[in-house]
Each structure stands twice: as structure tokens, then as C-alpha cells.
Amino acid sequence: MHIGFNAPTSGPLIEPDSLGRIITEGEALGFDYATVSDHIMVPRNLASKYPYTDTGEFPAGPEAAWLEQLATTAWLAALTQKLRFVLSVMVVPYRPAVLTAKLLSTIDTLSKGRLTLGIGVGWCREEFEAVNAAPFDDRGAVTDEWIDVCKELWSAEYPKFSGKYVSFDDVVFTPKPVQQPIPIWVGGESAPALRRTVRYAQGWYPVGTNPQFPMNTLERFKAGLARFRGFAEKGNRDPAEIAVALRVLSGPGLKPRGQIDGAAELFTGSDADWVGDIKALGELGVSAVDVRLTARTLERTLDTMRRFRDGVLTKL
Numbered sequence: 001m002h003i004g005f006n007a008p009t010s011g012p013l014i015e016p017d018s019l020g021r022i023i024t025e026g027e028a029l030g031f032d033y034a035t036v037s038d039h040i041m042v043p044r045n046l047a048s049k050y051p052y053t054d055t056g057e058f059p060a061g062p063e064a065a066w067l068e069q070l071a072t073t074a075w076l077a078a079l080t081q082k083l084r085f086v087l088s089v090m091v092v093p094y095r096p097a098v099l100t101a102k103l104l105s106t107i108d109t110l111s112k113g114r115l116t117l118g119i120g121v122g123w124c125r126e127e128f129e130a131v132n133a134a135p136f137d138d139r140g141a142v143t144d145e146w147i148d149v150c151k152e153l154w155s156a157e158y159p160k161f162s163g164k165y166v167s168f169d170d171v172v173f174t175p176k177p178v179q180q181p182i183p184i185w186v187g188g189e190s191a192p193a194l195r196r197t198v199r200y201a202q203g204w205y206p207v208g209t210n211p212q213f214p215m216n217t218l219e220r221f222k223a224g225l226a227r228f229r230g231f232a233e234k235g236n237r238d239p240a241e242i243a244v245a246l247r248v249l250s251g252p253g254l255k256p257r258g259q260i261d262g263a264a265e266l267f268t269g270s271d272a273d274w275v276g277d278i279k280a281l282g283e284l285g286v287s288a289v290d291v292r293l294t295a296r297t298l299e300r301t302l303d304t305m306r307r308f309r310d311g312v313l314t315k316l
Contacts, residue, residue, distance in 0.1 A: 004290030035088035271311030
């Protein structure tokens with residue numbers, strides 16, 4: 001089981017000394033990877049609903065400062081030697097395909113193959129409009145073509161592509177990524193996200209707290225996993241060849257052990273509860289879990305990370 005933690009890209013800890021200390025401490029504590037989130041600018045008035053809260057409220061709020069995801073990942077990779085970086089997730093339609101393929105290939109090259117490309121189609125219509133991205137209603141088709149573009153650029157000696165949104169021919173694209181391929185994890189729990197995972201990806205990267213597709217008890221998680229495996233079989237993929245990584249939007253000790261329909265709520269309660277949850281998911285075939293350990297101050301964040309190492313990481 002690989003265990004990750006979040007690199008703050010928003011909030012009070014994004015100044016370089018704090019952020020660098022959190023990342024280097026995470027590597028020293030033995031975490032396997034750090035996640036890096038993606039927003040460019042969030043409009044002040046949001047009608048769009050955030051998918052992972054019951055109310056649809058965006059937890060960070062519209063006034064938060066955000067670091068750019070890919071620049072941040074490149075900087076963090078330069079501070080570390082072993083830690084892997086998972087884009088969690090990159091909103092694909094926000095950036096042009098060819099330029100982004102070059103940025104990702106560069107990060108993978110300079111980090112010596114420590115990049116995992118988590119992708120999503122996005123949820124915030126207002127942000128799409130603010131950053132002049134592809135039309136919000138076309139985001140699925142844009143994402144699919146973008147993945148095809150990257151695969152062509154990253155693998156073909158003389159790449160060429162003719163699509164609805166991107167076209168090129170008679171070009172050279174080097175250096176190629178160190179990893180062949182850069183692993184792609186598709187975020188999301190909807191039917192299109194599952195089909196995209198089966199068609200393109202090396203991993204499925206759900207969040208368990210989506211009210212539309214809840215996977216926040218062991219029984220619900222088993223049902224979600226069975227649903228995913230059904231999509232894989234329909235798409236002629238062996239489910240065993242697609243990794244399952246779970247993104248957890250909280251940390252231990254923040255919420256008492258809960259019950260949902262008589263079953264224990266995953267990732268609530270004590271360190272021992274969390275250890276049991278992670279082990280139970282591992283028995284179901286989950287290969288990675290990442291958690292949110294950031295507090296309001298650097299000292300509290302480092303303390304939370306160390307307590308997680310002692311209370312959870314060392315017990316797995």
C-alpha cells in the first residue's frame with residue numbers, strides 16, 4: 001500500500017519556506033507521494049456545486065490564493081529525491097494540449113520519472129469561463145482528445161495528430177518522458193469517468209464522499225468497486241491491471257467514528273480505526289490512499305504529519 005499526503009497549494013502555507021519544509025519532511029517521514037491540486041482562479045460568485053460535500057459548497061472558498069499546479073510540482077520535485085508527485089487532479093481542459101504535454105514531459109524528465117498524472121474534466125463552470133478554457137459542456141470530449149494527443153507526443157518518433165481540437169504533423173517532440181507511459185489516474189465516480197479510466201488509464205482515483213456515488217463505508221466501497229470492475233469488463237480491460245487509488249479529504253482525529261446505515265464510516269475515528277480502514281481496503285485491492293494532513297500553521301501541520309507517521313503509517 002502506498003500512502004500519500006497533500007501538498008498545500010492554497011491557504012496560509014503556500015509561501016516557499018513552509019511549503020518546502022512540508023514536502024521535505026514528508027519525504028523524510030516515509031510517505032510515498034504528495035498530491036498537488038489544481039485551480040487557476042475561482043470566481044467570487046459560484047453557482048456550480050462542488051461534488052464532494054453534501055451542501056455543494058467549495059471548502060476553500062472563492063477568495064483563497066492558489067499556486068499554479070504544474071509550476072508548483074516542478075519546484076517541489078527539485079527539492080526531493082524519492083517522493084512521487086500525483087496531480088490531484090489536473091483539470092485537463094484548462095490548458096492547451098501540446099504545451100501541457102511538454103510541461104508534463106519536462107517534469108517527468110527532470111524528476112527522473114516521479115510524476116503521476118491524475119486527471120479530471122472539472123466541475124466549476126465559472127472557472128472554465130474565467131480562464132477562457134474550452135466550453136464547459138465540451139470538457140469530456142476535449143479531455144479524451146487531449147489524452148490521445150499526449151500519448152502520441154510521448155511515444156511516437158515523429159508524432160502527428162488530426163482531431164477536432166488539436167492538429168499537428170511533421171514535428172519532433174523530445175525529450176520523451178522517462179516513464180513510458182507516465183501513469184494516468186482518472187479522478188471521478190461518474191459513468192463517463194469510469195469509461196475514461198477503462199479506455200485510457202493505469203489507475204482509477206475516486207473520492208469516497210461524493211454524495212451521488214458514496215463509497216464511505218466498506219460495503220458501499222465494495223459496491224463502487226464492483227461497479228468499476230463491471231465497466232472494465234465491458235471495455236475489455238482486465239480490472240486487475242488498473243490500479244485503484246483512493247483520495248481522502250480529511251485526516252485522523254478530526255471526526256469521531258461515524259455510522260452510516262449501521263456500518264462504520266470509513267476514515268473517521270482514531271488512528272487505529274484508520275489503520276483498520278486502510279488494511280481493509282488493501283484486502284479489496286486498493287493500492288494507494290492519500291490523506292489531507294494540512295493544518296493552519298506550519299508547526300501544527302508538521303506535528304500532524306509526524307503523528308500520522310507514528311499512529312498510522314508505521315502500523316500498516
